Amino acid sequence: MKKTIQIAVCGAHMQGLPLNHQLLSLDAVFVKACKTLAGYRLFDVPEKVPPRPGMLKDSTSSYALELEVWEMPLENFGAFMVQIASPLCIGTVVLEDGSSVYGFLCEADALKGAKEISQYGGWRNYLTCKD
Numbered sequence: 561m562k563k564t565i566q567i568a569v570c571g572a573h574m575q576g577l578p579l580n581h582q583l584l585s586l587d588a589v590f591v592k593a594c595k596t597l598a599g600y601r602l603f604d605v606p607e608k609v610p611p612r613p614g615m616l617k618d619s620t621s622s623y624a625l626e627l628e629v630w631e632m633p634l635e636n637f638g639a640f641m642v643q644i645a646s647p648l649c650i651g652t653v654v655l656e657d658g659s660s661v662y663g664f665l666c667e668a669d670a671l672k673g674a675k676e677i678s679q680y681g682g683w684r685n686y687l688t689c690k691d
Contacts, residue, residue, distance in 0.1 A: 563634040566591060568653045568663030570602070570627040571613040571683040578610040586640050588632035595624040595682075597654040602683070603674040605647065605666065613683045614647060614666025614674065624656055626682030627663065646670070 567588075572579040575590060601621045605614040615625060632640065641650065647670030653663030680686040 564631045565634045565637050566629050566631045566661045567637075567640070567650070568596075568627045568629050568655070568661050570615050570625060570664055572610050573630075573664070574628050574683065577683075579612070582640065582643050583630050583632065586632050586636040588630040588636075588640075591629040591631050593626065593628050595626055595656045597656055597658065598622050598624045599654070600625050601676060601678045602680070602686075603666065603671045603676050603678075604686070605670065606674055608645075612648070613677065613686070614671055615653075615664060616666055616668060616671060617651075617653075621678065623678040623681070625678070626684065627653070629655075629661055 573583055599619050599621050600623055601616045601618045602625050603614045605612055647667040649665055649667060650662050651665040652660050654660045677686045680689060
């Protein structure tokens, strides 16, 4: 049996968005849509093409953010990692049910002066409402 790894995505890698092809090309499959546990903040990362959010863990935050969990063969995870550009990184994300998976986070320094969008509850809602 092949080993797999789950990864939570909260922005441009979600279904139908510009970077989803990176997951699909590495044989990732959609597992579920869900939210983080409360305690995260979301920002519009400046100067990224395509646009994408940065999620920051902040225990003082009351926000739970929408994301998608995907599963890919463990052997493909390294190929996925090398496509992730700073200031984004992979860390542990706690889901609303208390379980945890690896997922996208953002380096705090890169978010200084960035527009906080946590109040939208997720990247898709922000994209719909920002225009």
